[in-house]
Amino acid sequence: MTIKGLAVRQKPGKQRPGKPAAANRNNLGRWRSHILFLAAVLAVWELTARFSGVSPLLLPPLSRVMGSFWSDLGSGVLGQRIGFSLLIIFQGVALGAAGALLLSGAVWSGGRAAARVVDSLVAFLHPLPGIALLPLVILWAGTGRTAVLLIIVHSVIWPLTTNLTGGIRGVPEHLYDVSRNYRLGHLQMMTHLILPSTLPYLIAGLRIGWARAWRALIAAEMVFGAAGGRGGLGWYLFQQRVFMDTEGLFAGILVIMIIGVLFEELLFESLERSTVRKWGMSR
Amino acid sequence: MRLKDITILLAVLVLAGSCGGSEPASESDHQASKEHPSPQKNQKTLVVAEQYGLAYAPLQIMRAQGLLEAELPEYEVEWRRLGNTAAIREAMLAGRLDAGFMGIPPFLIGYDRGMEWRIFTGLSEAPLGLVSGEEGLRSLADFEPDDRIALPQPGSIQHILLSMACERELGQARALDDRLVTMNHPDGMNALLSGRGVSAHFTSPPYLMEELAAKGTHLVVSGREAMGGDFTFIVGVATNSLLQESPEAIGALRRALAQAVYLLENEREQVLELLSSEYGLEQETLSGYLDWEGMKYSQQVAGVERFIEFMRAQDYLESSFSVGQVLAGCVQPQELQANELPESKELPELQVSGQGGTDDD
Numbered sequence: 001m002t003i004k005g006l007a008v009r010q011k012p013g014k015q016r017p018g019k020p021a022a023a024n025r026n027n028l029g030r031w032r033s034h035i036l037f038l039a040a041v042l043a044v045w046e047l048t049a050r051f052s053g054v055s056p057l058l059l060p061p062l063s064r065v066m067g068s069f070w071s072d073l074g075s076g077v078l079g080q081r082i083g084f085s086l087l088i089i090f091q092g093v094a095l096g097a098a099g100a101l102l103l104s105g106a107v108w109s110g111g112r113a114a115a116r117v118v119d120s121l122v123a124f125l126h127p128l129p130g131i132a133l134l135p136l137v138i139l140w141a142g143t144g145r146t147a148v149l150l151i152i153v154h155s156v157i158w159p160l161t162t163n164l165t166g167g168i169r170g171v172p173e174h175l176y177d178v179s180r181n182y183r184l185g186h187l188q189m190m191t192h193l194i195l196p197s198t199l200p201y202l203i204a205g206l207r208i209g210w211a212r213a214w215r216a217l218i219a220a221e222m223v224f225g226a227a228g229g230r231g232g233l234g235w236y237l238f239q240q241r242v243f244m245d246t247e248g249l250f251a252g253i254l255v256i257m258i259i260g261v262l263f264e265e266l267l268f269e270s271l272e273r274s275t276v277r278k279w280g281m282s283r
Numbered sequence: 284m285r286l287k288d289i290t291i292l293l294a295v296l297v298l299a300g301s302c303g304g305s306e307p308a309s310e311s312d313h314q315a316s317k318e319h320p321s322p323q324k325n326q327k328t329l330v331v332a333e334q335y336g337l338a339y340a341p342l343q344i345m346r347a348q349g350l351l352e353a354e355l356p357e358y359e360v361e362w363r364r365l366g367n368t369a370a371i372r373e374a375m376l377a378g379r380l381d382a383g384f385m386g387i388p389p390f391l392i393g394y395d396r397g398m399e400w401r402i403f404t405g406l407s408e409a410p411l412g413l414v415s416g417e418e419g420l421r422s423l424a425d426f427e428p429d430d431r432i433a434l435p436q437p438g439s440i441q442h443i444l445l446s447m448a449c450e451r452e453l454g455q456a457r458a459l460d461d462r463l464v465t466m467n468h469p470d471g472m473n474a475l476l477s478g479r480g481v482s483a484h485f486t487s488p489p490y491l492m493e494e495l496a497a498k499g500t501h502l503v504v505s506g507r508e509a510m511g512g513d514f515t516f517i518v519g520v521a522t523n524s525l526l527q528e529s530p531e532a533i534g535a536l537r538r539a540l541a542q543a544v545y546l547l548e549n550e551r552e553q554v555l556e557l558l559s560s561e562y563g564l565e566q567e568t569l570s571g572y573l574d575w576e577g578m579k580y581s582q583q584v585a586g587v588e589r590f591i592e593f594m595r596a597q598d599y600l601e602s603s604f605s606v607g608q609v610l611a612g613c614v615q616p617q618e619l620q621a622n623e624l625p626e627s628k629e630l631p632e633l634q635v636s637g638q639g640g641t642d643d644d
Contacts, residue, residue, distance in 0.1 A: 144431065243437065
């Protein structure tokens with residue numbers, strides 16, 4: 001580290017968080033610790049694998065994992081698996097979010113009875129892991145894409161609904177009073193009051209939904225190979241397992257981790273930064 | 284570097300240090316448990332894994348009758364039932380198992396990837412086959428892209444047989460690989476018979492018989508047709524360390540197996556009683572299944588060569604090796620001469636298993 005680098009870094013560190021410069025700096029800092037952490041883990045991994053005498057079937061050296069990663073990327077297999085996974089997760093999250101919006105819309109406008117129904121739905125279905133439903137879903141919808149999609153929607157819709165209804169209930173009563181004083185209509189109240197004030201909840205819910213969707217996808221594919229041979233990363237992992245390709249297994253896990261970090265940082269962080277944090281609703 | 288960075292580095296190092304420290308230790312623990320008896324009991328342990336299915340029947344008899352325990356009084360015998368071959372392979376790799384029973388292809392894949400293990404006995408030949416519930420699916424060429432085929436897992440004997448059939452009938456071994464759905468046999472049967480989910484199921488006894496007995500199902504291709512000959516379905520596999528260091532355990536396993544097969548053939552009533560509760564089948568039905576054409580319990584190992592050849596040609600195996608390298612004193616019909624081990628007294632082409640059992644005692 002140069003002295004200059006230190007000097008630059010120390011100064012914004014003293015700034016109050018929340019200001020744009022500091023936020024940016026925090027962001028950079030987080031990336032830096034991610035990368036540093038990763039580099040350290042990888043170095044230790046390579047050294048352990050090479051010099052500890054552990055069987056490469058249990059812990060292959062990083063260099064071989066990367067070899068497997070590049071060759072599967074080059075042959076297009078990995079790209080296809082990633083594409084399938086991302087597409088089905090986007091669809092699942094979109095459908096789940098639409099469902100959750102409808103349900104929480106019903107809670108907002110439908111009065112007490114609707115709220116009770118939605119509450120019971122969430123109470124019964126939210127704790128149910130998607131994978132537990134899979135045998136049933138396969139009976140109803142057959143194996144294949146639809147089954148996996150249904151499981152993903154299930155794992156997205158309930159946490160998102162919980163978050164959204166929580167957000168709607170959290171809108172302070174006096175803001176309703178104010179908007180009524182302004183004689184805002186139903187729609188205007190929705191766009192001017194409810195949506196902005198529930199946005200932090202929506203983003204938090206999407207984050208949870210996104211993570212749940214991944215879990216559901218990987219689990220469904222690994223337990224049942226439900227999407228079959230044209231599946232996503234879960235099928236990829238499963239295939240590496242049954243053919244005892246430990247390098248490939250590690251490569252698959254790395255890909256899932258990297259995708260997770262990228263989306264967290266690029267999508268959710270920037271979404272939060274450009275909305276709720278900019279508006280001062282959360283930090 | 285900032286304090287935070289250093290903390291992260293330290294955390295990683297500590298974490299790695301603790302893992303690194305425990306790995307060799309656990310390995311040597313494992314060695315120790317094998318070489319030396321466990322400290323308190325002064326007893327060696329033998330951990331054997333089986334799976335579920337009619338092809339494993341001798342193991343269930345062996346277990347219920349305590350045949351192996353009787354042959355190996357100085358050992359503590361532990362039985363594990365695992366759900367699939369991948370799990371057996373992983374447990375063996377982790378040093379938790381000494382011997383296991385599985386299909387030949389998953390064994391070969393493990394051997395190919397560097398697992399130190401060999402086949403020490405055959406267990407059974409069985410009719411396998413691809414069953415469909417859809418009238419239009421009479422041959423592999425009839426399968427449309429939407430038709431799903433259930434089987435235990437890629438790389439399983441069912442999958443390799445399907446690939447063989449595909450190569451034979453469609454000219455391309457991997458032609459149907461993107462239509463596979465992995466299900467264990469009971470789930471696969473339910474999916475097939477409920478008519479939702481899968482168009483066909485590559486399965487083994489007793490599920491094969493149950494599916495074929497159901498209405499509107501038919502056999503698309505049998506394992507024998509796919510293979511182009513007879514083959515051993517399930518073999519017994521042991522780690523090299525067990526084979527080298529505990530030949531008495533291997534001998535006992537073979538003798539107990541021979542006795543179990545003898546019981547299967549000669550004490551039918553007793554065996555039926557035992558197995559019918561195990562498989563939840565009527566005794567009469569079960570008896571029919573045991574007499575089904577192609578159902579045969581024997582310590583012979585057949586078909587390894589053909590599997591190696593095919594799997595090597597189709598890149599399921601990365602390295603080349605010979606039958607002799609993967610077998611540890613097994614009897615092979617035709618392919619090799621019988622060797623010096625006790626079982627070699629048996630005449631391979633006869634129904635010898637029972638005699639083997641009495642001879643060896």
